[in-house]
Each structure stands twice: as C-alpha cells, then as structure tokens.
Amino acid sequence: MSQENFSLTDEEKKKFDEDGYIGPFTLYQPDEVAEMYGKVRPQLFDRTHAPYDAPPEVAITNYDRHLDIDALTRHVFRKEIVHRVRSILGPDVICWRTEFIPKYPGDAGTDWHQADTFGHGSGKPQLLWPENEEFGGAINVWTGITDATEANGCMQFIPGSHRTMNYDESLGMDYDPAAYKGRIKGGHLRGFLGYDYTDLQKDKNWSPDEKAAVPITMKAGQFVIFRSMLMHASLPNTTQDKMRLGLVARYVPGRVRVYPDTDFVKEFGGEYSLDKFGVVQVAGTYTHETNRVTSRSLSGMDMAPLVSL
Numbered sequence: 001m002s003q004e005n006f007s008l009t010d011e012e013k014k015k016f017d018e019d020g021y022i023g024p025f026t027l028y029q030p031d032e033v034a035e036m037y038g039k040v041r042p043q044l045f046d047r048t049h050a051p052y053d054a055p056p057e058v059a060i061t062n063y064d065r066h067l068d069i070d071a072l073t074r075h076v077f078r079k080e081i082v083h084r085v086r087s088i089l090g091p092d093v094i095c096w097r098t099e100f101i102p103k104y105p106g107d108a109g110t111d112w113h114q115a116d117t118f119g120h121g122s123g124k125p126q127l128l129w130p131e132n133e134e135f136g137g138a139i140n141v142w143t144g145i146t147d148a149t150e151a152n153g154c155m156q157f158i159p160g161s162h163r164t165m166n167y168d169e170s171l172g173m174d175y176d177p178a179a180y181k182g183r184i185k186g187g188h189l190r191g192f193l194g195y196d197y198t199d200l201q202k203d204k205n206w207s208p209d210e211k212a213a214v215p216i217t218m219k220a221g222q223f224v225i226f227r228s229m230l231m232h233a234s235l236p237n238t239t240q241d242k243m244r245l246g247l248v249a250r251y252v253p254g255r256v257r258v259y260p261d262t263d264f265v266k267e268f269g270g271e272y273s274l275d276k277f278g279v280v281q282v283a284g285t286y287t288h289e290t291n292r293v294t295s296r297s298l299s300g301m302d303m304a305p306l307v308s309l
C-alpha cells in the first residue's frame with residue numbers, strides 16, 4: 001500500500017524550527033518529472049486561460065499557472081507536500097502562488113533576500129498575517145524540475161536566519177531590467193530580475209554571511225521546504241548548457257490575508273489584474289473572509305476532491 005501520511009516527524013519539525021528549512025524530499029522520479037514537464041511546457045505557452053495578461057519578459061508571466069494547467073493544479077495538492085506544510089502551518093492551508101524560476105547558462109544567481117509581506121516589488125504587502133504572530137511570510141516548496149547543482153545554480157540557505165529580517169520590504173525597489181542584470185556580490189554574479197534587493201537592506205553596511213551559506217543540491221523531482229523569511233539565494237549558472245528550473249509553490253495558513261485591499265499585483269513595472277486570481281485551499285476549510293478563493297481551476301478542474309485529509 002502506498003504511504004498516506006507524510007507529516008513531518010517531531011525530529012524533522014524541530015530541525016525545521018531551528019534551521020528554517022527541511023529537505024530535500026523526493027516527490028517525482030527524474031524520468032517522471034521530465035515527462036510531466038514535457039507535457040506542461042507547451043501548455044505554458046498557451047495563455048488562453050492564464051491568470052495574468054503580462055508581457056513574456058516579466059517574471060509574472062510564470063506566476064500561478066497552477067490555476068489553469070491541470071498537472072500543476074495537482075502538483076500543489078500533492079500529499080507529500082501538503083501534509084508536511086500542514087505540520088508547520090496547522091490544519092487550514094492555502095496555496096497563494098506558484099512560480100517557475102529558470103536559470104539559463106550564464107544567468108546570474110538570485111540575490112540574497114528574505115520575504116515577509118512579499119511587498120518588495122511594490123512596497124505594498126501582498127500577505128498580511130494576524131498581528132502579534134511570531135512569523136510572517138510564506139512556506140515555500142521549491143521543486144527541482146531539473147537537477148540543481150552548484151554549477152547550474154542551486155539554491156543556498158543561511159540556516160537559522162529566519163528570525164531576523166535584514167530587509168525592509170516597505171521601502172520598495174526601482175524596476176530597471178536594462179540596468180540591472182546582476183553584479184558580483186560576495187564573489188558571485190547575482191541579480192533579482194530587474195531589482196536590486198540590497199536597496200531594501202536596513203543597514204547599508206551589513207552584508208550576508210556567505211561563509212554560513214549551505215548549497216541546496218537536488219535531483220530532479222525532489223523538493224525542499226523553507227520559510228520565505230529565511231535568508232536565501234541561488235548560485236549563478238556557470239554551465240555552458242545545463243538549464244536549471246525550479247517550480248516554487250507558496251503556502252500560508254488560511255487566516256492570512258492575501259493581496260489585502262487590492263485588485264492588482266503591482267510588480268516588474270506593471271499592474272496585473274487579480275480578476276482571475278484566487279487562493280487554493282489545499283487542506284482544511286478555513287480561509288479569511290476577505291480572500292478571493294478558487295475552487296474550480298481556470299481550465300474547469302474541480303479542486304474539492306484534491307483537498308488533503
């Protein structure tokens with residue numbers, strides 16, 4: 001019989017609490033994830049039901065295709081992911097965003113950052129936790145669609161760095177894709193897709209403790225779970241021919257308000273309507289009454305049968 005309960009053990013939970021991340025865990029076999037992506041890739045180019053009308057060169061083009069591509073809808077509901085996330089967040093869990101994050105040969109690594117409200121692009125919170133809770137941010141589940149190695153741009157974490165925010169997301173950053181393709185920081189070429197995350201540093205004289213960084217190498221089909229408030233980055237892709245591709249799904253408890261008091265996502269120099277957006281309840285039943293909720297995908301798939309028990 002296949003395993004039905006993937007909750008974190010007490011020991012894993014303790015490790016997650018200390019380090020701010022846990023994994024990798026295996027979700028798909030490498031050939032299985034290759035086959036899945038082979039089917040999904042052409043669907044990514046078909047934007048008939050895509051949630052945002054964003055130009056192809058901005059990252060938001062890669063956002064939230066779990067809302068219209070069936071294989072990705074099923075991905076965010078996978079018990080291997082949801083049970084573990086529920087061990088951290090409690091019974092009511094919503095998925096509020098997915099993103100594909102590619103690193104092509106020669107690309108800069110992702111600059112060091114931490115996300116609490118995800119307002120870094122706009123200066124306006126995209127997530128609002130109830131006041132007086134210890135943590136904000138999201139639980140990120142980063143799945144390797146390809147292998148992730150130190151050469152092709154695997155992620156890096158600074159263990160235990162999730163308790164102190166070094167960045168002030170309310171400052172907002174200027175979006176300048178032409179001027180900002182990355183620069184050498186801490187010995188590596190790093191960038192943030194047209195933003196310079198160091199603009200948000202609370203202390204301009206501080207710099208991330210690169211010596212404490214752990215490379216998160218993964219096989220295709222594995223995933224790692226981390227708090228968005230953890231200091232995280234990725235290495236540049238220094239290979240000639242090995243693309244690195246990650247699919248990240250972001251989860252919060254149902255009590256978190258998503259895109260509070262706004263009808264648009266403002267990022268990457270544009271404004272994108274949230275008309276087709278909804279949070280997806282992947283476990284439990286409760287979602288804050290102000291959240292837009294999707295229970296049928298934009299391609300017509302009923303999500304209710306997928307909710308985790």
Ligand SMILES: O=C(O)CCC(=O)C(=O)O
Binds near residue numbers: 234
């Ligand atoms: O994949 C990367 O390079 C960065 C991922 C990341 O920052 C995130 O998932 O929040």
Ligand SMILES: [Fe+2]
Binds near residue numbers: 113115228232
């Ligand atoms: Fe991030």
